[in-house]
Amino acid sequence: MDRPLSAAAERAAPRPLALLRAWFAIGTQSVGGGSSTLFLMRLFMVERRRWMTQREFLEDWALSRLSPGVHMVALAGLLGRRVDGSRGAALAVLGMMVPAGVITMLLTAGYGLVRDEPLVRAALAGTGPVTVGMTIGVTYALARTAVRRGRRAIIDWLVVVASAVAGFVVSSPFVVIVAGALIGALLLGRERKVPSESPMA
Amino acid sequence: MDALELFWTFLQASFLSLGGQTALPLLRQQLVDAGVVTDRQIIEALTIGRLGTGPGGLYMVSLAYFALGWIGAFVALVAITLPPLTILPLATTLRHQLLSAPFAGAVRGLALCTSGLVVSTTAFLIVPGTADGVNSWWQAVLLVAGVALGIEGKRHPMLIIAVGAVAGVLLSR
Numbered sequence: 001m002d003r004p005l006s007a008a009a010e011r012a013a014p015r016p017l018a019l020l021r022a023w024f025a026i027g028t029q030s031v032g033g034g035s036s037t038l039f040l041m042r043l044f045m046v047e048r049r050r051w052m053t054q055r056e057f058l059e060d061w062a063l064s065r066l067s068p069g070v071h072m073v074a075l076a077g078l079l080g081r082r083v084d085g086s087r088g089a090a091l092a093v094l095g096m097m098v099p100a101g102v103i104t105m106l107l108t109a110g111y112g113l114v115r116d117e118p119l120v121r122a123a124l125a126g127t128g129p130v131t132v133g134m135t136i137g138v139t140y141a142l143a144r145t146a147v148r149r150g151r152r153a154i155i156d157w158l159v160v161v162a163s164a165v166a167g168f169v170v171s172s173p174f175v176v177i178v179a180g181a182l183i184g185a186l187l188l189g190r191e192r193k194v195p196s197e198s199p200m201a
Numbered sequence: 202m203d204a205l206e207l208f209w210t211f212l213q214a215s216f217l218s219l220g221g222q223t224a225l226p227l228l229r230q231q232l233v234d235a236g237v238v239t240d241r242q243i244i245e246a247l248t249i250g251r252l253g254t255g256p257g258g259l260y261m262v263s264l265a266y267f268a269l270g271w272i273g274a275f276v277a278l279v280a281i282t283l284p285p286l287t288i289l290p291l292a293t294t295l296r297h298q299l300l301s302a303p304f305a306g307a308v309r310g311l312a313l314c315t316s317g318l319v320v321s322t323t324a325f326l327i328v329p330g331t332a333d334g335v336n337s338w339w340q341a342v343l344l345v346a347g348v349a350l351g352i353e354g355k356r357h358p359m360l361i362i363a364v365g366a367v368a369g370v371l372l373s374r
């Protein structure tokens with residue numbers, strides 16, 4: 001097994017069960033999405049257990065934002081590895097994702113039992129627009145963190161708008177995504193943006 | 202669509218996204234166009250994802266449940282967990298390259314274009330005149346409020362969804 005990467009963790013190596021318990025708590029107590037998950041991760045890793053420093057946490061947070069897919073999974077893996085090597089990474093990801101995934105499945109199964117009730121259908125007429133609105137708002141906030149400063153921001157927002165328009169006229173999002181990554185590699189890398197939105201902001 | 206195809210669909214969407222929500226355009230194209238799930242189920246999955254615990258990207262597990270039941274949900278859980286973990290070996294072996302301008306540009310390009318695609322995808326979900334579209338003034342108000350609160354990011358999603366549910370019960374006929 002590779003060595004833990006955190007000096008703080010080497011001083012007080014946690015037991016696997018303690019690690020698993022912390023990540024289980026994160027996976028089952030963070031309601032509402034990424035921001036509450038991030039809050040609990042920092043609370044457990046830095047404040048309560050003191051398994052790493054604030055700076056180490058921020059380093060992994062910045063790295064996780066370069067990963068494909070769900071960034072919180074990448075962050076769990078990075079933080080877990082920092083605390084207890086490969087074993088820590090495995091415990092962190094499993095400890096968070098398995099209970100949270102099972103809760104989501106149970107919620108979905110439970111919803112399936114009541115979805116055709118008139119009251120539930122009426123509620124969905126309200127939750128639908130507000131949830132779609134939140135999805136758009138959170139995505140805008142995500143795009144804002146990726147946009148560079150100064151005049152280059154205009155180019156970056158044009159890419160967002162062009163992609164949105166392409167979404168209406170191009171049948172395959174895959175083509176748009178590959179084009180976006182290529183254009184980015186060729187034209188959008190000249191200024192590396194320092195993350196402006198710290199999870200502790 | 203069988204379990205293996207579903208696994209591949211979610212794995213691919215996850216690999217080509219930055220953050221869980223940006224997988225939505227690819228998932229909608231592959232699942233709705235194939236008749237595996239409906240737009241209504243996408244909206245339902247997004248809502249359940251906000252009400253559940255853990256990362257917001259778990260709406261994909263809910264969506265997979267709609268597509269293929271418990272097997273689909275477990276398959277999707279594995280498929281969306283694997284791609285983010287590629288950062289672990291990359292962070293140690295290619296740390297220098299991860300900080301290079303072309304890579305930073307590719308990540309930025311991916312983030313920007315998938316964000317734009319999410320806007321067009323969500324627009325398809327709420328087209329006025331459709332069964333699940335925004336068909337009344339109060340639904341339009343809820344949509345705009347949802348956008349504003351999503352940008353603000355300070356109110357609890359469960360509270361926002363609860364307000365939407367109450368409004369729906371009181372105002373829909």
